[in-house]
Amino acid sequence: MQRFALIGAGFIGSVHAANLAANPDVDFALVYEVDPQRAATVAGSFGAAVAHSLDEVFDAGTVDAVFVASSTDTHAEHVRRAADAGIAVLCEKPIDLDLAHAKETAEYAAQRSTRAMVDFNRRFDRDYAELKRIVDSGEIGSVELIQLSSRGPAMPPLEYIAVSGGQMRDQAVHFFDLARWIAGVDPVEVFATGSTMAEPRLADYGDVDTSVVSLRLPGGALVQIDCTRRTGYGYDERIEVLGSKGMAEARRHRNGNVSRYGAGTVTDDGLHPGWFERVKPTYAAALAAFVDALEKGTPITPSLEDGLKAQAIAEAATRSLASGRSEPIKY
Amino acid sequence: MQRFALIGAGFIGSVHAANLAANPDVDFALVYEVDPQRAATVAGSFGAAVAHSLDEVFDAGTVDAVFVASSTDTHAEHVRRAADAGIAVLCEKPIDLDLAHAKETAEYAAQRSTRAMVDFNRRFDRDYAELKRIVDSGEIGSVELIQLSSRGPAMPPLEYIAVSGGQMRDQAVHFFDLARWIAGVDPVEVFATGSTMAEPRLADYGDVDTSVVSLRLPGGALVQIDCTRRTGYGYDERIEVLGSKGMAEARRHRNGNVSRYGAGTVTDDGLHPGWFERVKPTYAAALAAFVDALEKGTPITPSLEDGLKAQAIAEAATRSLASGRSEPIKY
Amino acid sequence: MQRFALIGAGFIGSVHAANLAANPDVDFALVYEVDPQRAATVAGSFGAAVAHSLDEVFDAGTVDAVFVASSTDTHAEHVRRAADAGIAVLCEKPIDLDLAHAKETAEYAAQRSTRAMVDFNRRFDRDYAELKRIVDSGEIGSVELIQLSSRGPAMPPLEYIAVSGGQMRDQAVHFFDLARWIAGVDPVEVFATGSTMAEPRLADYGDVDTSVVSLRLPGGALVQIDCTRRTGYGYDERIEVLGSKGMAEARRHRNGNVSRYGAGTVTDDGLHPGWFERVKPTYAAALAAFVDALEKGTPITPSLEDGLKAQAIAEAATRSLASGRSEPIKY
Amino acid sequence: MQRFALIGAGFIGSVHAANLAANPDVDFALVYEVDPQRAATVAGSFGAAVAHSLDEVFDAGTVDAVFVASSTDTHAEHVRRAADAGIAVLCEKPIDLDLAHAKETAEYAAQRSTRAMVDFNRRFDRDYAELKRIVDSGEIGSVELIQLSSRGPAMPPLEYIAVSGGQMRDQAVHFFDLARWIAGVDPVEVFATGSTMAEPRLADYGDVDTSVVSLRLPGGALVQIDCTRRTGYGYDERIEVLGSKGMAEARRHRNGNVSRYGAGTVTDDGLHPGWFERVKPTYAAALAAFVDALEKGTPITPSLEDGLKAQAIAEAATRSLASGRSEPIKY
Incomplete structure (x- = not known):
C-alpha cells in the first residue's frame, strides 16, 4: 500500500x-x-x-x-x-x-x-502497448516508417496557447515520446512545417495549429507526424508502424459500435468528442504501473530522462518550424 | 442518496x-x-x-x-x-x-x-440503447425482422446446466427480453430447434447447446435468434434490426483496435474472451438507472412484468424444442 | 476452344x-x-x-x-x-x-x-469459395451453425412473383444450395415461417416477402436463413459459418471504400444498389469453370442433381410455411 | 467511334x-x-x-x-x-x-x-473520384491537410530503378498529381527526406526506397506523403483529406471480404499482392474518359500541363532530398 x-x-x-x-x-x-x-x-x-x-x-x-x-x-x-x-x-x-x-x-x-x-500516459494505452509489444517481438521486422496522427477536436483558448509553449512542445511532444518508445531509439533530426488554418490569431504567439513533422531515426528509419488542433469530427489519434516484414496499426477509436444502413451509405458511430474520452483509461493504467513499480522496487518508466528527450525533440522541431530546414536534435 | x-x-x-x-x-x-x-x-x-x-x-x-x-x-x-x-x-x-x-x-x-x-442489464448496453433509440425514432421505419446472436465462449459446468432451466430459460431469455424491448411489442408465437454439438451429455438434462429460435410478432414481423454455448472464438453477441426504410446493427465488440498487416491477411484484435468483459459496463448502468428512478420517483423498467414476459417466451420456446412446431406464447 | x-x-x-x-x-x-x-x-x-x-x-x-x-x-x-x-x-x-x-x-x-x-453462380463468388475452402480445410473444426442472409433491395413486380414459385423456390433456393455445398451434407428437416411485410398483395399469390428458415443437418448442425425482398438499404447477402473451433464470415459487400468523418458519425460507402452489382463477377466465373471442365473432361459441379436437391429443400420449406412445423426433406 | x-x-x-x-x-x-x-x-x-x-x-x-x-x-x-x-x-x-x-x-x-x-490513371479510381467530389462539394469545408500513402509491395529490379528517375519522379509523382488535383491548387514548396531501408544498393543510384514528403499549398494547407518500395504486406495506398468541417478518407483496398474468427484475433482478407490488382479498373476508366472527351469535343484532363506540374513537384522534391531543406517549386 x-x-x-x-x-x-x-x-x-x-x-x-x-x-x-x-x-x-x-x-x-x-x-x-x-x-x-x-x-x-x-x-x-x-x-x-x-x-x-x-x-x-x-x-x-x-x-x-x-x-x-x-x-x-x-x-x-x-x-x-x-x-x-x-x-x-x-x-x-x-x-x-x-x-x-x-x-x-x-x-x-x-x-x-x-x-x-x-506521466506520458499514452504509453499505457492498451493499443499502443500492444503496438510496442508487436515491434519488440520482431513480428513486423525492423522498424522503417512510423506514422502518427494527433488531431484535436477544437482550438484551445488563446490564454492556454499563450502559456503552452506552442504546438510542438504542448501537443506533438506526446507523440515524440511515443515514436521514441515504439522505435526504441532516439531520433537524430527533425523537420517541421506548420500553418494557422484554424485560428489566424495564433500567429501573434508565433504558434501554429496545423503542422507536419518528419523525424529521422538512427539507421535511416523515418517518422511522420501530423498535428492539428481542430478537426470538425472529434478527437483523432492513430499510429502505424511499418517494418521490414509487415505493418501494425493502432486504429482510430470509435464512441460506439452501431451502424445505420441507408440507401447508398452506412453510418457508423464516430470518434470521441474530446481527447479525454479517448485517453481516460490510460491515466489509471499509468498510475497503476507507477504504484506497481514502487511496490516491487522495479525500474520506473517513462523516466524524467524520457521526459527530457521528448522535450529536446520538441525544441528542435520548434527551431525547424522557423528555419525551414532539418534540425539536429540535441539531447 | x-x-x-x-x-x-x-x-x-x-x-x-x-x-x-x-x-x-x-x-x-x-x-x-x-x-x-x-x-x-x-x-x-x-x-x-x-x-x-x-x-x-x-x-x-x-x-x-x-x-x-x-x-x-x-x-x-x-x-x-x-x-x-x-x-x-x-x-x-x-x-x-x-x-x-x-x-x-x-x-x-x-x-x-x-x-x-x-436486472436485464443488456438493455443498458450503450449500443443496444442506441438501437432502441433508432427504432423508436422511426429512422428505419417499422420493424420487419430482428436478428440476435447469443454465443458463449465455453460450456458452463454441468452442475450449472443442471439447475439452469435449459438454454432457452438461462441464455436465450436475455435476448427474448431485448427483442420485446426493441420491437416494442410482445411476440405471439415461437419455434425453436436445438442440438447438442458441444457437449453430448447435455442430452441427459434434456438440454441443448446450439439452437435457433424464430419469433413471430403481432403484424407479422419476425425475430431470429441463434444461441450457442461454446464458440472457439470468444464471446459473441450482436443484433440487427431491419425496418421498412433501413437497417441498424449493433456490431460485435472487439477487445482492442490493433491491426497486423501481413502477406495476404490483416489480423485484428478479436472478441472478448468471456461474456463478463463484454457486458461489464451494463451492470453499473442498470444500477444507475434504478437509483435514478428511485431518486426521482419515475417508473422503473425493466419491471418484474418484463421479467415474466421474457420467461413466458422461454417457456414456449422450451415447449417448441420438444414439439417440433410453432408454439403460441401465453403471457 | x-x-x-x-x-x-x-x-x-x-x-x-x-x-x-x-x-x-x-x-x-x-x-x-x-x-x-x-x-x-x-x-x-x-x-x-x-x-x-x-x-x-x-x-x-x-x-x-x-x-x-x-x-x-x-x-x-x-x-x-x-x-x-x-x-x-x-x-x-x-x-x-x-x-x-x-x-x-x-x-x-x-x-x-x-x-x-x-448455374448456381454464387458458388463461384470469390468470398463464398474461400468460405468453402476454410470449412474443407478444417480450420474452424466441424460445422455447427450456418447463418445466411438473403435480402433484396426492392419488391419484384407482381407479374414476376406470380410465376416465380414463391420466395422459397425463387430466392431462398440459392442459399439452400450454398448451405448444402458449404456444409458438405444434405439437410434433413426444415422449418420456415414468413409474412408479407413489404407487399400485402403477395398474400393473393400465397407468397411471402419476409421469412426465416431453419434447416437441420445430419448430426444436428443447424442452418438459419433470413430472406427479405425489399430492404431500403440496397442488396444485402452474407454468410457466417460457426465451427467447433472458430467462425468464418463472408461479409457484406460495399460499393466503395470512402469514409466521411463528421461530428459524432462516420459515413461509409454503402451496399450495392441491386443484386446484379453484387454477383456480377460470379457469372463469368461460373462460365469459366464450366468451360474448364469441358476442356479437361473433369466432373462438373454444381450438377443437375445439385439443382434438384436445392429444389427439394425449397419444396419442403414451402410446405413448412403452410404447416407451421418442421418438415422432413425428401430428395 | x-x-x-x-x-x-x-x-x-x-x-x-x-x-x-x-x-x-x-x-x-x-x-x-x-x-x-x-x-x-x-x-x-x-x-x-x-x-x-x-x-x-x-x-x-x-x-x-x-x-x-x-x-x-x-x-x-x-x-x-x-x-x-x-x-x-x-x-x-x-x-x-x-x-x-x-x-x-x-x-x-x-x-x-x-x-x-x-495517363494519370489514379484520378479515375472510383474512390479517389469520390474524394474529389466530396472536396469540391464543400462537405468537409476548405482543405487543411492531405495525407497520402504510396507503398509498393516489392523492390523493382535495379535495372528499372536505374532509368526510373528516382522515387520522387517515378513513384511519388502519381501522388503529387493526386494532391494537386484534389486540392485544386498548385503546391508552392516541398520538403523530402529519404533512406535506403529495403535495398542499400539504391544509394549507388542516388535513390531512396523509403521517403516522406511535405508539401505546402498556397494559403498554408499542408500535404504529407509517405512512399515505400517494399512493404511485406502487399500493395498499399490510401488518402485522407482533412477539411475545416470534416474529413474524408479513401481507405485501403482489400482482396476479399472474408473474416476468420479465432481465439483472440480476427483475420481478414488482406491487401492486394501488387499495384496492378489495385489500380486495374482505373486504366479502362481513364481510356473511357479520353474517348468520351474526343467524341464530345470537351476539354481533356489530366492534360499535358498537368503532367508537367506533377513533374515539377518531383524535381523540387528530388532537390530537397539532397539539400535537407524546403525547396520552392518552379512550374
Whole structure:
C-alpha cells in the first residue's frame, strides 16, 4: 500500500484523485490545491484530507509518494521538494517548459535517487502497448516508417496557447515520446512545417495549429507526424508502424459500435468528442504501473530522462518550424 | 442518496458491490451472504457492514433498497420480503425458474406497490440503447425482422446446466427480453430447434447447446435468434434490426483496435474472451438507472412484468424444442 | 476452344453473351431468342450469328455447348434436346419449377451422360469459395451453425412473383444450395415461417416477402436463413459459418471504400444498389469453370442433381410455411 | 467511334490493348511494337492489325488517336508526331524524364492544338473520384491537410530503378498529381527526406526506397506523403483529406471480404499482392474518359500541363532530398 498526496485539483487533478481513490494499492491521504474550496471538494469526494501547506505534503513524513498535477510552472519545484524529502514523484509533463531548467531538475532528482515518473500516459494505452509489444517481438521486422496522427477536436483558448509553449512542445511532444518508445531509439533530426488554418490569431504567439513533422531515426528509419488542433469530427489519434516484414496499426477509436444502413451509405458511430474520452483509461493504467513499480522496487518508466528527450525533440522541431530546414536534435 | 443492502456476494454479487460503492448516489450499507467469510471480504473491500441475518436486511428499517444477487431459488422469497418491508428491490433474473411461482411473486409485489426492477442489464448496453433509440425514432421505419446472436465462449459446468432451466430459460431469455424491448411489442408465437454439438451429455438434462429460435410478432414481423454455448472464438453477441426504410446493427465488440498487416491477411484484435468483459459496463448502468428512478420517483423498467414476459417466451420456446412446431406464447 | 450457342437474350442472357464473348476459351457462335430484334442486337454486339430456329442450335452439329438462359418453363425442354444432341449444357436454375418434372429431366440427361451444369453462380463468388475452402480445410473444426442472409433491395413486380414459385423456390433456393455445398451434407428437416411485410398483395399469390428458415443437418448442425425482398438499404447477402473451433464470415459487400468523418458519425460507402452489382463477377466465373471442365473432361459441379436437391429443400420449406412445423426433406 | 493505334505492347501495353478492344466506342485498329513477335501476339488476341512502321501509325491518316505506351524515352517523340499528324494522343506519364524537354514537347503540342491526355490513371479510381467530389462539394469545408500513402509491395529490379528517375519522379509523382488535383491548387514548396531501408544498393543510384514528403499549398494547407518500395504486406495506398468541417478518407483496398474468427484475433482478407490488382479498373476508366472527351469535343484532363506540374513537384522534391531543406517549386 502506497500513501499518496495529490498536488493540484483542477480538471485533470480530479481525474487523478478518482484514480487514486479507486486503486486498491493506494491510500489516498492528502490533497494540496491553491484554491481551498476546490481542495475541500475533491478531498471530500474521495475520502482524503486537505493539506493546508506544501510542508504538510513534503515535510511531515506521512506520504510515500506525491502526484504532481499542478500548473506547469510549479512542477520543477515540486519534483525538487520530493527529491529532498525522499518521496516518490509522479509528475505531469513537462518537468519545466524551459529545457535547461528541466534538465537541472532531473539531475537534481537523479543525484538523490528519487523514484520518479513523468506521466506520458499514452504509453499505457492498451493499443499502443500492444503496438510496442508487436515491434519488440520482431513480428513486423525492423522498424522503417512510423506514422502518427494527433488531431484535436477544437482550438484551445488563446490564454492556454499563450502559456503552452506552442504546438510542438504542448501537443506533438506526446507523440515524440511515443515514436521514441515504439522505435526504441532516439531520433537524430527533425523537420517541421506548420500553418494557422484554424485560428489566424495564433500567429501573434508565433504558434501554429496545423503542422507536419518528419523525424529521422538512427539507421535511416523515418517518422511522420501530423498535428492539428481542430478537426470538425472529434478527437483523432492513430499510429502505424511499418517494418521490414509487415505493418501494425493502432486504429482510430470509435464512441460506439452501431451502424445505420441507408440507401447508398452506412453510418457508423464516430470518434470521441474530446481527447479525454479517448485517453481516460490510460491515466489509471499509468498510475497503476507507477504504484506497481514502487511496490516491487522495479525500474520506473517513462523516466524524467524520457521526459527530457521528448522535450529536446520538441525544441528542435520548434527551431525547424522557423528555419525551414532539418534540425539536429540535441539531447 | 439511496441506502442499499446487497444479498449474495458470489462472483456477480462482488461486481454489484463494486458498482454500489462507486455510485455517488448510493450509500452501500449492508452485505448479506450465506458464506460469512465471503460476506466479510466483500463488505470490507467496499466499506459496507455485514448483515448477520435477513431480518437485519429487511426488518431493521435501515435500508431503502435491496439488490438481490443470491442463488436463483431464493429470489422470490427476497422479493416478497422486500415487498413486505416496503423496500425497493433490484432483482437478478429470473424472479423464479417456475413461471407460475414467479407470477405470484410479481403480483404480490404489485399489490404492495413495491418499487422493483429485474436486472436485464443488456438493455443498458450503450449500443443496444442506441438501437432502441433508432427504432423508436422511426429512422428505419417499422420493424420487419430482428436478428440476435447469443454465443458463449465455453460450456458452463454441468452442475450449472443442471439447475439452469435449459438454454432457452438461462441464455436465450436475455435476448427474448431485448427483442420485446426493441420491437416494442410482445411476440405471439415461437419455434425453436436445438442440438447438442458441444457437449453430448447435455442430452441427459434434456438440454441443448446450439439452437435457433424464430419469433413471430403481432403484424407479422419476425425475430431470429441463434444461441450457442461454446464458440472457439470468444464471446459473441450482436443484433440487427431491419425496418421498412433501413437497417441498424449493433456490431460485435472487439477487445482492442490493433491491426497486423501481413502477406495476404490483416489480423485484428478479436472478441472478448468471456461474456463478463463484454457486458461489464451494463451492470453499473442498470444500477444507475434504478437509483435514478428511485431518486426521482419515475417508473422503473425493466419491471418484474418484463421479467415474466421474457420467461413466458422461454417457456414456449422450451415447449417448441420438444414439439417440433410453432408454439403460441401465453403471457 | 468450346463452341457455344446461347438460348435467351433478355437481361441475364445479355450478361451471359458478354461473358461468352470475353472468355478466351469460348467461340461464341449462335444466339437463339424468341424476339428476333433482340437476337440480332445481342448477336451483333458480340460477334455471334443469329440462330433462326432451335434446330439450328441443337441439330446442326455446329456447337459443343448450349447456355440455356430462356424463360424457366423452357429449361427442361432445352436440356432434353441438348441430351439428345450430345451437347453440353449450362442451365439457369431451376431445371423446372415442378420438381417431379425436373427430376425426370435430370434422369433423362444422366442416362445420356450429358455434360451438364446448373448455374448456381454464387458458388463461384470469390468470398463464398474461400468460405468453402476454410470449412474443407478444417480450420474452424466441424460445422455447427450456418447463418445466411438473403435480402433484396426492392419488391419484384407482381407479374414476376406470380410465376416465380414463391420466395422459397425463387430466392431462398440459392442459399439452400450454398448451405448444402458449404456444409458438405444434405439437410434433413426444415422449418420456415414468413409474412408479407413489404407487399400485402403477395398474400393473393400465397407468397411471402419476409421469412426465416431453419434447416437441420445430419448430426444436428443447424442452418438459419433470413430472406427479405425489399430492404431500403440496397442488396444485402452474407454468410457466417460457426465451427467447433472458430467462425468464418463472408461479409457484406460495399460499393466503395470512402469514409466521411463528421461530428459524432462516420459515413461509409454503402451496399450495392441491386443484386446484379453484387454477383456480377460470379457469372463469368461460373462460365469459366464450366468451360474448364469441358476442356479437361473433369466432373462438373454444381450438377443437375445439385439443382434438384436445392429444389427439394425449397419444396419442403414451402410446405413448412403452410404447416407451421418442421418438415422432413425428401430428395 | 474512335479509331486507335497502340504504340508499345509490353505488360502495360497489353492491358491497354484489352481495354481498347473492350471499349464499345473504340475501333482498335493498329499495334506498333519494336518486338515484332509481341506485336503479332497482342494484335492477334484483340483483333487489331500490326503496324510495321511508325509512319503507318502517324502518316497513313487511318487513325484518330494514338495510345503511347512505349518506353519512356520515346514518349516525347510520339507526342510530337501525333501533333504533326493532327492525331489525338493519350500518353503514359511522363512526357519525358527531362522536365525542360517535356515542357518543349507540351508547348509543341499546344501550339498545334493537339488533343492530348497524360495517363494519370489514379484520378479515375472510383474512390479517389469520390474524394474529389466530396472536396469540391464543400462537405468537409476548405482543405487543411492531405495525407497520402504510396507503398509498393516489392523492390523493382535495379535495372528499372536505374532509368526510373528516382522515387520522387517515378513513384511519388502519381501522388503529387493526386494532391494537386484534389486540392485544386498548385503546391508552392516541398520538403523530402529519404533512406535506403529495403535495398542499400539504391544509394549507388542516388535513390531512396523509403521517403516522406511535405508539401505546402498556397494559403498554408499542408500535404504529407509517405512512399515505400517494399512493404511485406502487399500493395498499399490510401488518402485522407482533412477539411475545416470534416474529413474524408479513401481507405485501403482489400482482396476479399472474408473474416476468420479465432481465439483472440480476427483475420481478414488482406491487401492486394501488387499495384496492378489495385489500380486495374482505373486504366479502362481513364481510356473511357479520353474517348468520351474526343467524341464530345470537351476539354481533356489530366492534360499535358498537368503532367508537367506533377513533374515539377518531383524535381523540387528530388532537390530537397539532397539539400535537407524546403525547396520552392518552379512550374
